[in-house]
Amino acid sequence: MTQCILCHSQSTAILQTIKQDDINALYERAFGLDVSHIITSNLLYHHCKICDLRFFTCEDGTIPTGDNHFYNTLNTLEWYYFAKKHEYDYVQKYINPESKVLEVGCGKAAFAHFLPPEAKKHYIGLELSTGAKEMASKDGICIENISVEEYAKSHAKGFDIACSFQVLEHVSNPYGFLQAQIECLKDSQLNGGGAYNKPLLIIAVPSENSFIQYCVNGILNMPPHHVSRFSDTTLHKIADIFNLQLLDLYHENVQNEHIDFYQSTMWAKLFLSTPLVDRGITRKIINKIGKVGKHFIKIPPNAYGHTVVAVYTPK
Template sequence: MRDEVTGLSFFDPPVAGDAAFYAAIARRHGYHRPDKAEFRIAADYIPSGARVLEVGAGIGHFVGHLRDVDYLGLEFNADAVAAAAVLNIRVIQRDVCDIMRERPESFDVTCAFQVLEHVSAPRAMIEAMIALTRPGGLIILATPNAESYVSRSRDLLNVPPHHLTWWEDRTWRWIAGTFGLVDLHLHHTPIDEMLGAWAQLVASEGIARQLGFELDPVVDESPLRERVDALAAPLACTLLAGLTRRTDCPAIGHTTVAVFTKPAAASNGAERANP
């Protein structure tokens, strides 16, 4: 489903993965990558000495991009918390709403990377992060970009119980207005890290259309899709080899990073009527 007011796409019912699901999926190679483009983008906004809270921190890779900060990560995957402890990174197994009640307006920056799309109550998570941020502080959120090739990936990882929502730029602007946040900056990660996935998708869609059918618009991991992908693989390689100019590639990649500022004289934006 897609909400026409916010631009948010969502699945109903919002069946989220449990702790066992994420413990299993976290063992996939590359699931917790240490050098994500969104980490580098967000780090440019965070000065030395800042008090930083990361929600859904995994094993705390983001702190490696920061300089002399007071960092706390929240994570419900016990294996990730244990792995962070081995690396001497401060990650605890707590819920953001509990921390909100204990430490309101305690952080200069609250952030979450690739988390909102996994939770069944994203609004409550955003409200908690705003409440934890000091007036004048930053809220940084990153999700897959539903206006990029990602919404056509037809991958089981882009639907429940993994991804419950799809986020557009329009949704971030709605959030800023609804919660009274200011100075919104939107960044799109470059396509570079996922150029092969984009080329494969374009080639597979082309092969399917030449064969007279369309791939499922949401999720398609059928044997037919596998055969189409196999046929398209050489074409995808040819497409990549033919890219000679930056303008040949999509302008936006996998992820959008939204950076908000909580006004110094903050009003309770959560109580305002939705626009």
């Protein structure tokens, strides 16, 4: 039995096995990426019965995360780093001009442009991708190529807000990743800081309660890109694991850039089951018909969009 990479429980179960050849072939077809040096065996898809986290491992138990070459290749795709994400607008209300903000996995630091001018001066971004650092420097923003675990050793209690957007699902050790961010937060904020005058941990992740849970062959939601999946239950459990108070849990609506994704996914769900990977001929036929059929899929006004934002403060 594999230990959960978030809550460290031994109460886990394997939900699915993905063939090594299938995942490698899907990445090669979609992006021309050879990931065979990372995906070195079949993938096991685990579920933790305690915190509800879903996560991937290779057969030997290792976590198959992307390397610098993998992300630098994705960085060249025009759409990979959005200059604006819906969650950026939403979390602005938590940031005051005096806030000292640490963003972990900041990409090209697009979020820095959404901060008040004074807060932007104190912004620190951490990012492992050297290509992203070069892109950020073109906008006059200096970020550091260092892990938050290393950074926390010399910058404990230094920030009003620690945040990450679409990053937690990429890391092999989410427990250590979150713990290091919490260590970077100030003990208390008597003046300024977040909207609640408390130190805040803000995370945005793809929502396993949204339509993306039904996506088949969605390789960017699988290794070596994403290695874990977060439900609302998991986000609530994070508060228990780290002795935090959950202040807010916000689901975005289906955004314009995801309408086609939503309709295509829910169209196929009408006719087929939803394993993680299916390269069969029947699915290919359904997807081809879906180029027309998806337009008959209506999006309910209360449908959860791709992303969920969770806001915490230490107790």
